[in-house]
Amino acid sequence: MPGSRITALGHHQPARVLTNTDLERMVDTSDEWIRRRTGIAQRHIADGSVADLATEAAAKALASAGLEPGDIGMVTVATCSAIDRCPSIAAQVAGRLGITSPVCFDLNNGCAGFCTALATADHAVRAGAAQHALVIGAEKMSDITDWTDRSTCVLLGDGAGAAILSADDAAAVGPVVWGSDPARRHLVRLVDEWQPSFAQDGQSVFRWATQELPAVAAEACRRAGIATTDLAGVVTHQANLRIIEALTDRLELRDDVVIGRDVVDSGNTSAASVPLALSKMVSRGELPSGEPVLLFAFGGGLSWAGQVVTCP
């Protein structure tokens, strides 16, 4: 069975930046509190829609891959913030980019959405259902933020990242480790169906992510046939710098491993956070081409998904 490979990446963040100092004027908080508890210094806020963000990131990935729109056989968008149900965000992206007859679908698996979509596309490409897939994570979290709730509004941001996944003789996207704990689904949720806003039991989520998930992340490496010490990079869901540091501290990693810390500049962009961080790191030349990088995301559901990939 052939494998698949990420051949190109792209990302987009809105120009408007909301700093912690800006938030001090909106709710009872401080730059010092936000940095100490979350590591976040700023986040980007979009004026446009999730489809706008997704299209910008996808166009960059497509151009970087050197493919024609007609080459793409699948478009999937991981998002939990889009209010559009039909046409899907994926169909809106395909239509705007002139992609002619792809299978299009959106996927909601909370913050684990991009890694879930990447695995789904990998399986489809391996099965011969598509030669090239466009896999996008895009979120406008500012639409589902309660801007009067200081415990959550300081965390979230908007953005998008996209990957082109192409059939390849090598399996450059490793086996997925994915799953969920539905009994604890209430720990991350959207409240109020008419004007939904993000809510969570922050301390329970923190304990889950730092105590239970390191073993799951290590399992993704084991399934890829490598040790955690073989990793050149680790890009986890960008929820909170303290989670990223506690989780990666519990993996046995090399001293020179490159760890994604985009949460500092972007906040938590849910399903967009992994491809956004990955694309920025690759564009800055921080992740060596062809070396193993662990992608690992987790969030609402409670859900998780991750795999070892090699970067273009």
Ligand code: ACO
């Ligand atoms: N500014 C100032 N004070 C605040 C703020 C704020 N923005 N938010 C809360 N506080 C106060 C609280 O009111 C509380 O005050 P009190 O002691 O007088 O009652 C105090 O700070 C401590 O509040 P906690 O909620 O206990 O703060 P905690 O140390 O747990 O930090 C945080 C909160 C940062 C959310 C933490 O729980 C966390 O990181 N959780 C992980 C959540 C996460 O990242 N989830 C991601 C998965 S879900 C997803 O990505 C979509």
